[in-house]
Amino acid sequence: MDLQSLPDEVLAAQAVQWRTRALHGEKGANGLAHEMERELRRRHGVPPTLSADARSPGKGLAPRWAFWRR
Template sequence: MTAVPTPSQLAQIDDEQLAHLAMSWRTRAGYGDRDAFGVAHALEVERRRRLRQSQLQQLPAEPMAPRPWWKFWSTSPSGSSDGPMSTT
């Protein structure tokens, strides 16, 4: 692989092999191989894209209830906790 891989070629590589290839191409680029920079970059972009998708799947389905921005010290969404400026 001396040319920048296409998305279809990257899709055929599993995550573990992708991480290994990205590291080895980045090492080659670090030693001054000009052709390795583009390949290393493409591999790393694909690796980050896959990591981002897997992290998004782990997010909770329900968002937390919003609270007013000025009650940043509050721990409950209703704002009924005793914060540092509470007068009750």
């Protein structure tokens, strides 16, 4: 499958479908989902929801399990 020839909308939909299949344990689906997501990132960069700032907790927040540090 030539991922570079797929339109953005089709590629994004396929990536979501394959990622869902991978999360349900289908063998080989994780690799294909990763390739599609990598192609989307190549085209558009990292979406703001996946940036380091969005993933890391704010300063001063303890992990949920460290209730004694709050």
